[in-house]
Amino acid sequence: MSETRELHELLDRLVDRCEHERRDWQDVVRRAEAADVAAAVPPASSKRRRRSLALALVALVALVALLATPAFGLREALLDLIGRDDVEFGKSPAAATIVKRQFADLAIGAPAGMNPQVIPNETRRVVIAGNARRRILNVAPTRRGGYCYIIERSHGGCQRNDPGRWLPPIGLTYRAGAQPGQPAKVDYIGGTVNDPRVTRLTIEFADGHSVDVPFTWISAPIGAGFFAYDVPPDRRTKTRGPRSVTAWGANGDRIARDSTIHYPLPEPRVVDPDRYGPRHRQLPAAPPVPPADPVRAARAHGVTVTVGANNSVLFDSSAIDAERRRALEGRSAGFVCFRITTQYGATYARGYGVGGRFAERVGHRYDGLGKLDACEIQGSYGHRWPDKFDSHSIIELPLNDRARRYFDDRAAARDIALFMRQREMQQLRRQPPTTVAAELARRYPDQLAQLATTSANPPAETIGYHASADTLTFVRLSETGRRFVVEVQDGKLAGDNLGELAMVF
Amino acid sequence: MSSVREERHDPAAELEALYVQRYTAFLRMALALLGDRERARDAVQESFARALRALPGFRGDVPLEAWVFTILTNHCRDLRRAGLQFTVDRPAEAVANDHPGEHAELRAAVATLPERQRLVLFLRHYADLDYESIGATLGIERGTVAATLHAAHTRLRQMLKETTR
Numbered sequence: 006m007s008e009t010r011e012l013h014e015l016l017d018r019l020v021d022r023c024e025h026e027r028r029d030w031q032d033v034v035r036r037a038e039a040a041d042v043a044a045a046v047p048p049a050s051s052k053r054r055r056r057s058l059a060l061a062l063v064a065l066v067a068l069v070a071l072l073a074t075p076a077f078g079l080r081e082a083l084l085d086l087i088g089r090d091d092v093e094f095g096k097s098p099a100a101a102t103i104v105k106r107q108f109a110d111l112a113i114g115a116p117a118g119m120n121p122q123v124i125p126n127e128t129r130r131v132v133i134a135g136n137a138r139r140r141i142l143n144v145a146p147t148r149r150g151g152y153c154y155i156i157e158r159s160h161g162g163c164q165r166n167d168p169g170r171w172l173p174p175i176g177l178t179y180r181a182g183a184q185p186g187q188p189a190k191v192d193y194i195g196g197t198v199n200d201p202r203v204t205r206l207t208i209e210f211a212d213g214h215s216v217d218v219p220f221t222w223i224s225a226p227i228g229a230g231f232f233a234y235d236v237p238p239d240r241r242t243k244t245r246g247p248r249s250v251t252a253w254g255a256n257g258d259r260i261a262r263d264s265t266i267h268y269p270l271p272e273p274r275v276v277d278p279d280r281y282g283p284r285h286r287q288l289p290a291a292p293p294v295p296p297a298d299p300v301r302a303a304r305a306h307g308v309t310v311t312v313g314a315n316n317s318v319l320f321d322s323s324a325i326d327a328e329r330r331r332a333l334e335g336r337s338a339g340f341v342c343f344r345i346t347t348q349y350g351a352t353y354a355r356g357y358g359v360g361g362r363f364a365e366r367v368g369h370r371y372d373g374l375g376k377l378d379a380c381e382i383q384g385s386y387g388h389r390w391p392d393k394f395d396s397h398s399i400i401e402l403p404l405n406d407r408a409r410r411y412f413d414d415r416a417a418a419r420d421i422a423l424f425m426r427q428r429e430m431q432q433l434r435r436q437p438p439t440t441v442a443a444e445l446a447r448r449y450p451d452q453l454a455q456l457a458t459t460s461a462n463p464p465a466e467t468i469g470y471h472a473s474a475d476t477l478t479f480v481r482l483s484e485t486g487r488r489f490v491v492e493v494q495d496g497k498l499a500g501d502n503l504g505e506l507a508m509v510f
Numbered sequence: 511m512s513s514v515r516e517e518r519h520d521p522a523a524e525l526e527a528l529y530v531q532r533y534t535a536f537l538r539m540a541l542a543l544l545g546d547r548e549r550a551r552d553a554v555q556e557s558f559a560r561a562l563r564a565l566p567g568f569r570g571d572v573p574l575e576a577w578v579f580t581i582l583t584n585h586c587r588d589l590r591r592a593g594l595q596f597t598v599d600r601p602a603e604a605v606a607n608d609h610p611g612e613h614a615e616l617r618a619a620v621a622t623l624p625e626r627q628r629l630v631l632f633l634r635h636y637a638d639l640d641y642e643s644i645g646a647t648l649g650i651e652r653g654t655v656a657a658t659l660h661a662a663h664t665r666l667r668q669m670l671k672e673t674t675r
Contacts (some may be wrong), residue, residue: 016616016636020538382514499530
């Protein structure tokens with residue numbers, strides 16, 4: 006044996022080959038998101054400094070107040086300073102890309118006058134105080150002077166702030182619900198403060214009790230405060246629950262009160278799906294305005310879509326082929342249009358659909374999407390592997406080559422995802438890999454191909470599989486050449502690269 | 511043709527694919543640098559999380575894989591620095607491996623290599639990177655990689671000969 010080879014083998018033995026390690030991409034994503042949260046929290050030292058400064062100011066203001074105006078009590082002064090936290094928007098960290106994308110998507114489907122015109126790239130992340138826990142506020146300015154915001158796992162909204170427009174001093178949101186046979190409850194109150202004079206917020210309860218609610222004021226260009234309050238469990242019903250929110254000024258003057266918290270709630274309406282389901286909804290036969298020039302068109306399986314420059318779209322299925330008509334007629338269908346976009350770290354289809362009973366002519370205007378790349382009609386039949394339309398949507402109407410490739414890639418990703426998701430595979434994959442391989446060869450001799458190595462490619466339109474001592478690797482090639490991989494280790498899904506095209510679980 | 515272009519347009523998916531396909535190489539590299547399996551696993555997860563966060567700023571000047579290996583080696587170096595400050599009962603030589611009781615001579619020899627030689631050696635043997643990628647990871651020329659690796663091999667062989675005499 007040569008010296009070099011001997012050295013290689015020694016080095017190889019020095020560090021374990023790590024062949025039995027489980028991958029966990031979701032953990033990576035969680036860590037990335039958590040890091041964003043951590044970045045939004047000011048370092049402990051600055052927090053301490055701010056608290057020290059606040060306490061010093063409290064002492065000073067209290068002393069001055071007590072000496073100057075006896076009516077201006079210490080309690081109010083303390084609450085003024087503790088209740089409002091001022092944060093500079095420009096110094097707050099940028100929001101996570103996925104949040105920016107959510108903000109960008111606010112424009113989807115919004116008619117011109119309703120588009121909030123948010124500036125997603127300027128979304129910032131701020132930790133706001135609550136009575137029970139801290140929350141993450143994501144907030145972005147809009148092009149017309151207002152803002153859009155999401156308080157994570159709580160609520161969100163957009164506020165216009167055009168010059169001369171009257172703004173309510175408090176924007177109130179609350180969550181109410183009722184279980185059958187139980188009293189209605191309000192368990193969460195949140196909202197915005199739009200008057201910069203507000204230094205203190207209180208919630209008043211039905212029994213006369215009141216509490217101070219901390220809120221965070223974000224500087225320009227937002228110029229608004231945000232609060233989130235978890236109602237304690239013993240104060241959620243009408244007799245003891247919250248009834249109003251009041252905003253106070255620095256001098257203890259009441260600036261505004263919002264008393265629109267209502268009990269009881271209407272009983273939930275039970276919808277009979279046999280009468281009101283999507284297949285009973287009649288979709289319009291034409292878009293609200295005709296497709297404007299230049300008009301583009303695509304045709305597949307006897308269906309034509311006409312797309313105007315104004316995103317007015319007309320689907321004409323009068324000549325649809327018999328097989329697809331059978332799959333759609335009398336059922337609900339989704340008429341979808343989208344743009345393929347790469348932003349915020351991902352390539353994805355940005356669009357939406359309208360659902361209702363399949364009809365030969367359906368029109369809709371797809372607002373807020375920009376220039377469309379494709380449209381499709383989605384059926385409401387169950388998707389099982391092998392899919393009767395090769396994991397394509399029932400009608401796919403690409404308007405350009407990029408969309409054509411997207412449909413091909415998505416079909417391949419869906420194919421391998423559907424295969425992995427079927428119940429028999431979920432059970433089978435828990436067996437030792439070699440057992441699984443033998444069983445796959447027996448069950449699907451013509452539909453699957455055994456691969457010699459994990460890097461080998463299966464024939465077109467076929468799922469390939471490879472079994473090692475502890476890992477099962479499944480591979481599917483798209484017609485574009487893109488390679489989709491799903492790995493199983495110890496019976497569990499260890500990773501995949503299907504991205505947003507399909508979900509394997 | 512189009513698939514390559516598509517994947518370049520989708521860096522998050524490309525990063526995820528890199529994670530799935532090359533996880534073992536990253537873990538092995540981390541294990542070589544940290545000597546502790548738990549810390550190595552954590553370092554890989556953390557490094558990919560950092561990469562995911564920094565992805566919008568990734569300009570593509572170097573291959574994605576080399577970029578993530580750079581993040582990993584930097585992170586492991588930080589961890590080692592922090593760990594060595596507080597771990598007095600664990601000699602520096604021992605952190606370069608997963609089995610402190612085995613191959614003591616080779617371990618000791620690897621531990622005495624200059625840092626660049628050790629990194630090049632690990633990236634070649636444990637991460638299975640070619641010279642170009644090692645150069646991109648460490649920010650050095652391809653020729654420097656070859657020379658550094660050669661020097662590391664020579665030094666290791668020499669030290670092993672001396673210890674087995």
